Amino acid sequence: MTDANIQNIYDQAKKWVLEAGERLRTKMHQPLVIETKSDANDLVTEMDQETERFFAEHIRNTFPEHRVLGEEGFGDEVSDLDGTVWIVDPIDGTMNFVHQKQNFAISVGIYQDGVGVIGLIYDVMADCLYHAIKDQGAYKNDEKLKELKEVQLDSSILCLNSFWTIENRRVHEDGTQALVRKVRGTRSYGSAALEFAYVAEGSIDAYITMRLAPWDIAAGVILVNEVGGVTTQADGSALDMVGKNSVITGNPSIHNEIIDDYIKLK
Numbered sequence: 075m076t077d078a079n080i081q082n083i084y085d086q087a088k089k090w091v092l093e094a095g096e097r098l099r100t101k102m103h104q105p106l107v108i109e110t111k112s113d114a115n116d117l118v119t120e121m122d123q124e125t126e127r128f129f130a131e132h133i134r135n136t137f138p139e140h141r142v143l144g145e146e147g148f149g150d151e152v153s154d155l156d157g158t159v160w161i162v163d164p165i166d167g168t169m170n171f172v173h174q175k176q177n178f179a180i181s182v183g184i185y186q187d188g189v190g191v192i193g194l195i196y197d198v199m200a201d202c203l204y205h206a207i208k209d210q211g212a213y214k215n216d217e218k219l220k221e222l223k224e225v226q227l228d229s230s231i232l233c234l235n236s237f238w239t240i241e242n243r244r245v246h247e248d249g250t251q252a253l254v255r256k257v258r259g260t261r262s263y264g265s266a267a268l269e270f271a272y273v274a275e276g277s278i279d280a281y282i283t284m285r286l287a288p289w290d291i292a293a294g295v296i297l298v299n300e301v302g303g304v305t306t307q308a309d310g311s312a313l314d315m316v317g318k319n320s321v322i323t324g325n326p327s328i329h330n331e332i333i334d335d336y337i338k339l340k
């Protein structure tokens with residue numbers, strides 16, 4: 075894919091993300107139809123579905139040869155990343171969308187033959203767009219994000235969420251408790267995409283979670299890469315961008331230490 079092609083795809087993606095965000099802002103105070111999926115806390119609204127449909131239709135009309143992998147099922151059956159694949163989470167942080175009316179994002183990662191080339195994470199209510207093109211740096215609106223500086227674990231802020239089993243293996247509880255005691259503070263924002271964006275901007279130093287889908291992480295991985303961050307599964311192995319993953323993303327100066335000395339899944 076040429077640079078001109080990538081720029082064209084990026085321009086379209088950015089336009090659609092901003093447009094979809096505007097639709098969410100204008101419609102979010104109307105009564106929502108809220109349904110549940112895998113369990114009573116796994117929420118989906120008609121706005122998740124409408125937003126994903128919006129992306130799928132625009133992508134198909136403009137780039138008919140591209141494929142779409144989306145959370146709500148309006149995309150294609152995607153089991154490999156051959157060609158150009160848009161990985162779309164129409165609302166990341168649906169629980170926040172429903173309960174808080176803030177702290178949710180639209181996440182779009184675009185992959186070319188398995189390589190992440192464009193990442194967009196839009197904090198809709200803050201009107202803040204995190205964006206990156208591979209090898210061109212990551213941005214928060216117009217501000218270029220800096221390379222991550224070396225940090226020490228005891229002065230780090232760590233994001234965690236509450237799902238602490240992985241493939242029926244429990245994580246090392248003592249290690250995890252020791253990690254929580256070791257770091258300066260912990261946070262949990264309820265939107266994986268935003269948590270990746272915060273790692274990229276350096277406002278948190280690492281984010282650990284035990285089960286995410288490709289659409290939760292596709293854009294974030296690209297942003298974090300562009301500032302010199304590292305993302306792996308919790309045992310240090312490579313991510314599978316068409317499957318479920320445990321995830322540790324963060325500053326390279328603490329990433330291995332967290333895996334080896336605290337998470338201990340190796």
Ligand code: IPD
Pocket residue numbers: 145163165166167168169235263264265266267283285286290
């Ligand atoms: C969820 C959010 C949440 C994470 C969940 C995800 P959704 O995405 O990213 O922070 O903990 O695992 O499923 O369902 O709101 O798009």
Ligand code: CA
Pocket residue numbers: 116117118145168
């Ligand atoms: Ca969901």
Ligand code: CA
Pocket residue numbers: 163165166167266289290
């Ligand atoms: Ca998500």
Ligand code: CA
Pocket residue numbers: 122145163164165166167168
């Ligand atoms: Ca979602």
